[in-house]
Amino acid sequence: MAASHYPFPFPVQEAFTKRVAYFSMEFAIDQALKIYSGGLGFLAGSHMRSAYALRQHLVGVGMLWKFGYYDQGRHADQTLRVDWQQKLYAYLEDTGITFTIRIHDADVWIKAYYLPPDVFQSAPLYLLTTDLAENDYISQTVSHRLYDGNTATKLAQYMVLGIGGGKLLDLLGYDAEVYHLNEAHALPVAFHVLQKFNKDREALRERLVFTTHTPEEAGNEKHPFDLCLAMGYFSGLSKMEAQEVTGIDDAQFNLSLAALRLARRANGVSQQHGRVAREMWGRYDNICGIGHITNAQHYRYWADAELYGAADQGDDARLAQRKKALKRQTFLTVADQTGRLFSPDVLTIVWARRFAGYKRADLLLRDRNRFERLIKNTAYPIQIIWAGKPYPGDQGAIDLFNSLVHLSHQYPNVAVLTGYELALSKLLKQGADIWLNNPRIPREASGTSGMTAAMNGALNLSTNDGWIPEFIKPGVNGFLIPEADYQHIGIDEQDNHDAYYLYELLEQQVLPMYYERHHEWLGLVKQSMADVRAAFGSDRMAREYYEQLYN
Missing domain, CATH: 3.40.50.2000 (Glycogen Phosphorylase B;)
Structure with a gap:
């Protein structure tokens, strides 16, 4: 393990001094960095480019997907072939930081890589991988494929991004004032922060914000509560504590609903989506306010x-x-x-x-x-x-x-x-x-x-x-x-x-x-x-x- 006080890599504009950690499963920053699948990544990539251009105090936290989403090839008859090819990125810096988190009662090693701002003119970005010799093969595969179809692997990915990302920021000495969830994938960071502040819910609420991208309830992920608990998704909270904190006592744990109850503020990604989201989630109690910030794309790049x-x-x-x-x-x-x-x-x-x-x-x-x-x-x-x-x-x-x-x-x-x-x-x-x-x-x-x-x-x-x-x-x-x-x-x-x-x-x-x-x-x-x-x-x-x- 290596750690140091985090020196932000460029001067910050006065209007944007609040320290923000932006968590996303995917970032489409450049064609050469294949860690994205579609619109969520395109949005995150443009956000990172603008944060850099505006000199905002924002760092991105994501995953270094060994095989990306997939490479789209063709069979002999030109129909779709799904190819998985290892990606190598010589321009990423090895931070030297390695650490473990607990997944399913076992230590899983994580390494952090760094994309400096001047490579693609984007805000600083940390990318996490479990593809390390210290891990068994199953643990190594957690960071292999974006949106892995296996439920347990998917939950492990969310834990690496959320808990691992939160722990990385602590090791860096980056005292985030805001943890921004770009979709609910990185929700486990909320439970990491809750433990960090001695289970003070208000301390968590002050720091957590959430962007939802899914305009129908059925499209929001739900996973077995007991599986989440067994895997360590809640950072050591007991089942009763996790139920009390999230207000969810169903057999299925609703990630977006939990995010809306834990966050200080949430937003949809268009005016219409904000209205749809308020109608959709309005029947649930104790959710935060949902506004809207319409998505946009980076003009100078596109x-x-x-x-x-x-x-x-x-x-x-x-x-x-x-x-x-x-x-x-x-x-x-x-x-x-x-x-x-x-x-x-x-x-x-x-x-x-x-x-x-x-x-x-x-x-x-x-x-x-x-x-x-x-x-x-x-x-x-x-x-x-x-x-x-x-x-x-x-x-x-x-x-x-x-x-x-x-x-x-x-x-x-x-x-x-x-x-x-x-x-x-x-x-x-x-x-x-x-x-x-x-x-x-x-x-x-x-x-x-x-x-x-x-x-x-x-x-x-x-x-x-x-x-x-x-x-x-x-x-x-x-x-x-x-x-x-x-x-x-x-x-x-x-x-x-x-x-x-x-x-x-x-x-x-x-x-x-x-x-x-x-x-x-x-x-x-x-x-x-x-x-x-x-x-x-x-x-x-x-x-x-x-x-x-x-x-």
Whole structure:
């Protein structure tokens, strides 16, 4: 074990001096650091970049996943293959700090690595691993795979992140005034802090804040209470003490509910999600207040500077020329992966994000006759790209991905790409004219991919969910699928409704404007770029966390 007083690595702005420890299972800071799966990581990465840019006194605590989330490859027929490859990062610093925590009555060794701020221009980040020779093989695997499917392994991961992260901060001498849970995964840090302050609940409450990202109760994790207890999840609290502290005496321990009862303040990640979260959790007693801080993305990392330069100068010809150049660049990757030669002159629709059922990757295929009419329209041609990573244990999502691959073989203007990480995400946003986002309302907490698409000259075509109600002005900066009365109709009816209006928008508004009134199209693009820069850059979000949650 090695420890020292923690010297914060850069001067801090006066408005942001409160010491914050930001816990997250995933951080998407750079393509080269593969410790993320999707939106939660993208959000955390942008937050860390803005904390650095604003000189905030914030350190990140995460996990060093040996195999990342997974590498998305292809079988011989181009369907999805899940690959697990060891990742090596020479730019991470070995802190020399090793220590143990108790998991299932056994000592598990943890080592801390450090990502210095100047490597990727992000706030300081500590990453924990159990992949050490001192551990038995089972303990080593705790830090192997992000979101491991085994329940006991998953709980052990949360304990390493939470209890291990809390203990690391103590060893560093980093006296955190705020412990920020980015989702409830790191909740065990709350019980570590509770023990640190001699079970003083008010001392814990003063320091703990919680960001929830899941807008439906069923999506919030629950695990067997007795298993949590046996594994040491509660940092030595007895079952009665853990039940009393959390107010949970069910057989299933609800992580988000416990976080809401232990924290001083919580937030949803969009205005709409804040309202949904208050309604969802309002029937429970003793929860903290739930506000909202709308997610955002780091403008300087994501935005294309040349596009913005042309837009700011009102140079439509240069704007259109730059967008075509970006599309050509994207289509080199499309050709390389799929053998399809896309044209920069053709309107290109991209659907790319995590493959989850409610996000409806296949909504555009719901009426195959209308889809055929769109895809074979020679007067208003289109190109479609799908990309995204299904959870490797979700066979339904994998089957949907593979069905899209098989579909793409029938059409020269349809492609399905693999490897949806930061680099491909940015490339697809640069290549998109329409960024298609069609989750079932109200199941999207935020959905930030459309923000970075707008930063690269793509127009959002979306259902009215997540961050979209705060951004979209139909026909002014994007296109909106009219909202169904989702509270009084079934899922099939909602899907039929949304698909019908998706086709209508494409046929009646999007395609005619793109091909016949391109000057009008560019007007929407410029407005979209201006609106997203003004309100959805992560510097705004990082400030609001200090103003609304930390202070």
